[in-house]
Amino acid sequence: MAGIVLLGTGLLILAGGFDLYRRWSLTPPDGWPLTAPHGVLLADADRTRWADEWWWWPAAIAVLAIVTLLALWWLLAQVRRTHPGNLSVGGAHGVDGVELREGALSDALAADARHLPGVHQARARMDGSSSHPEAHFDITLTPDTEPGPVLQALCDGPLERGRLATGGALPARAHLRLTPHKPHRAE
Template sequence: MRKTLRTVNRVLLALAGLVLIGVGGTVLAGGLDLPRKWGFGMPSGWRWSGPGDVLLRAEDRTRWTDSGWWWPVVIAALAVLVLLALWWLLSQFRRHRLREMLVDSGDGEGAQLRGRALESVLAAESESLEGVNRARVLLTGRRTEPRVRVGLALAPHAEPCAVVARLSSEAIERARTSAGLERLPAEVRLRAVKHRAERVS
């Protein structure tokens, strides 16, 4: 289902992009007077074929302005479009947290494991590693193919390569084995903890 939604989302984005590029390109061509300079014609009925043309003619702009419902409807419609566009934009960057995942219980039926429970265990084990001050874990992906995003705040004396190696071979490997998964891909982001300088007297 999620894969289908991603496909539909990409198709809609591609169509919206093509429409905007097409309309913007033709308006720009008319504004720069390219049809006359380069000797080609615009589509029949196209209004914006020259620099003197306007996007909305006077009769179009003032057709319903005397009606009391016109401006409230226009403002409400534009507000809804802006909110939908913002929601759509923000949804592209949002990482969906995996609420639960399927675990092989060995009886052929399986069991469900809460995503936050696995995140808490992985975060606790990550923070127990030498050189790690804080850890944040996010479980993403699908129920049958989960993925892990780990953010580690390292102490100044920590060795990043050693921390990542232990994280992979210990915490993540134990989580993969206990959940009965063949693989558990992980993305690890490291940052150093900055300490404030203190005055020594």
């Protein structure tokens, strides 16, 4: 939202600077200061109001530096890859040239987990790097299911097969929840 406001303000300023209001017979917004190329955006009083304050420039530079560093941190966080990509089948000592896509492995793990007793719905995703992949499960249990046996079946079934496919350790996290159900009425 802030980007749209800044873009609109910048376009209105450019329209005044390029004299587009006069050329295209447009009416600028009420009270808009810059409507002609030789106009000024800020009056003399507004421009010189903070000139005598010693702290103004260091504070402005500090705020802009913090905003710039936060923007760079956000940009680097967007670029950083947290998914393993392609995994070699059998791990480091696996078959040459045979790779397993992370999406295929997570789909297979989720499909395998859906067939466990007491599981209503299951989703899986892979995180980490290709040398240290991690499995994350989001499992919805049926209302009468105990979580302990489901977790044991998850470790013995889908995760064990995933470890065999990746050729090593496959740490996992499971987020368990119950299927929402309607309350029973007592009569």
